[in-house]
Amino acid sequence: MTDQAQIRTATAADAARLSLVANATFLETFAGTISGDALVAHCVKEHDAGHLAALIESGARAWLAELNGAPIGYALLTKPDLDAAQTGDIELKKIYLLSQFHGTGIARDLFQAAVDGAYGFKRLLLGVKEDNSRAIAFYTKQGFKQIGTRKFDVGGTLYDDVVLARGLTPFA
Structure with a gap:
């Protein structure tokens, strides 16, 4: 066994692992600030293993951060679903890490894997809850x-997000 986190590309076969860490990190991040019913509804719909597998099978790219084989974080790139999107953009739809691993460099490495996976696109876009100052x-x-x-939309409740963008090399 190793105590070093590993970041690897996830496939549709990893959908159950992605679902598990997606639910854990989303609940950990937003429990107490978003209604419990809305959180559960969001997780059931957006983090379902079948839904995640279908996203990957249709061209989305995902990465898992794992420690001793246990999923502790993930990132997901998809076609943009943002009004501000332009031709040549890709969206970082999700990037989450269990809080006990914040400040360890794993989030930076997971983010870098997603940036590397966005090679060939012009800009990387994402949305983040407007009061999530740590993420911003x-x-x-x-x-x-x-x-x-x-x-x-989180389980039928609307929240305000800021939409952020950054240029990608070699286009930046």
Whole structure:
């Protein structure tokens, strides 16, 4: 056994692992700030293993951060689903890491895997809850700038997100 986290490309066969860590990290991040019913409804719909497998099979790219074989974080790139998107953009739809691993460098490595996976695209876009100052600070440090806002549906409840973008090499 090793105590070093590993980041690897996830496939549709990893959908159950992705679902598990997606639910754990989403609940850990938003429990107490978003209604419990909305959280559960969101997780049931958006983090279902079948849904995640279908996304990957239709061209989405995913990465898993694992420690001793246990999923502790993940990232997901998809076609943009943002009004601010332009031709040549890709969206970082999800990137989450269990909080006990914050500050270890794993989030940075997971983010870098997603950036590397976005090679050939012009810009990387993402939406983040407007009051999530920790995430916004991380993304700002990574070169993102706000380009818009959106409403984000979590289990039928709308929340305000900021939409951020950063250029990608060699196009930046």
